[in-house]
Amino acid sequence: MRFFCPPVILSEASVAGRKEGEGPLGDRFDLVEPDAYFGAKTWESGESAMLRRCLAHLLAKAELDARQLDYLLSGDLQNQCAGAAYAVRGVPAPYFGLYGACSKMAEAIGLASVLIDGGFAERCAAMTGSHFCTAERQYRFPLEYGGVRAPTAQWTVTGAGALLLCREGRGPRVTDFTAGIVADLGVKDMANMGAAMAPAAYQTLRAHFDAVRAPEDYDLILTGDLGHIGHAIVADLFERDGVHLGDRYDDCGRRVFDRERQDVHAGGSGAGCSAIVLAGDVLKRLRAGELRRVLLAATGALMSPVSAMQGESIPAICHAVTIEGEGVS
């Protein structure tokens, strides 16, 4: 989808956990919260508090009241997307719940842009996040169990990102949206999400490069949360096609943590991973003119712990949005 009047990202907000705050992008986030409970009694309601804080910060930055939002699009990784549902309880804006696992940031930005460019809304907020502690006990083991992590495992980011998209104003713009098709090449290893999601990323990027714009037209091509392993697979798949992505291709899961210093194995993951890298760092660099055109290709693994235990392989999806700095073409 090419947007006729590309929606403007008027402002963005990012909230990160302690470990993310200690990472290479630590000083880029709006808020860093050392308390994993975000002041709540449980990790799950802490995740909701984190999302609420992120939305409040977004609205405060834009000097807007939630009533001025035409639509709010969100979702998270908790079962039944409860993290987002409880976060938006009491927020007087029509709500669209989305589920695309960790691809949600791009799905939400894309659909918010559709609502605006299609003439249905003036202002939409797109928000998502994830929380290490809730994800770990839901998808893997109780944290108290202290299980040893596989070398291919990624570390779920504790963080939330939100964007305010508007029909008018100044700032970076969402120019197009490439929605993904579910891909599943048979990977069954729940501890190797990068490999499971890489085919979806390759498929969406391939379709985008063939139909919309070439890799050279981007300053930065950023997959969602493939981490070090998935990033290497995608780079390799393109090399086989004779396409050298080189340094302009990176992954949010590689950027959010310092692999040597932070013991995160294959990198960061989670819906919050692309959300905070985008809202905390990339958009600021687009605003500063350090980047001119970025392709965010957020990736999501669509299995459930039940489907994995039943022996199913892992379907994945990747949605991509192009974001251009002000004044670019």
Add this chain to the structure above:
Amino acid sequence: MRFFCPPVILSEASVAGRKEGEGPLGDRFDLVEPDAYFGAKTWESGESAMLRRCLAHLLAKAELDARQLDYLLSGDLQNQCAGAAYAVRGVPAPYFGLYGACSKMAEAIGLASVLIDGGFAERCAAMTGSHFCTAERQYRFPLEYGGVRAPTAQWTVTGAGALLLCREGRGPRVTDFTAGIVADLGVKDMANMGAAMAPAAYQTLRAHFDAVRAPEDYDLILTGDLGHIGHAIVADLFERDGVHLGDRYDDCGRRVFDRERQDVHAGGSGAGCSAIVLAGDVLKRLRAGELRRVLLAATGALMSPVSAMQGESIPAICHAVTIEGEGVS
């Protein structure tokens, strides 16, 4: 949202389980499958098989290949919406995963209409479903436990419904979409979903009647799956406003089962409930001219079993779409 060029529902498909097939609408469904596994090894993959069969039937009726779909919007009640994700694996259409619990049929129809009326798509499929056996063990107890159900409990529908929405063609049209705001009046009883969701239904209907069209303008106003209790609450809330909804107001959860004969307590529920009542019965009656204008206000409870166990109340949402028969203003 009012649609400038209301999308046409070119065809619809419905697949129901045995109990639904024995209910009052049994002979209205396209397919009734007596095997709760739908030929698969587990209930979860059976639910995916049911959704796949529903989509295949939809495409066969319309003589379309999945490649001709611009977008496919779906989601279900399984954790991580895995039922839908595995159903659409291998389907070569860009996929938007949604989560709105049992409000999903209206959310999917509404967003598909946005994509079409906004000029982003020619053809979209909107599909959802639910399965008694997967929902019961995920949300409540293992079926083998044989727990006694509360009188206020509803029976999750095993069924799937899918609609093909197009920019052009003949058939009923989606004329407007009222997206809901999350409502939570503090109900904590997981065995009384009707009461938990009734405030959301009231809120969305109230907003719709105030801003778009009066109740008298509808032949049928159909909430999603409030069942007998939630339906009575909504009717009562409107009576207090001096609005008598009367016989034109009913609920999908009241229509899908025979309360006396089928031992379903407070009625049907689940994302499949509004999906099969709409696709199996209401759309056929709109095509036949028996109904001229219908408001489908699908309702969803956004809690998770974890949030309920943590003592949280149940947030709910209701999205409403107006569907008019061909030739109605």
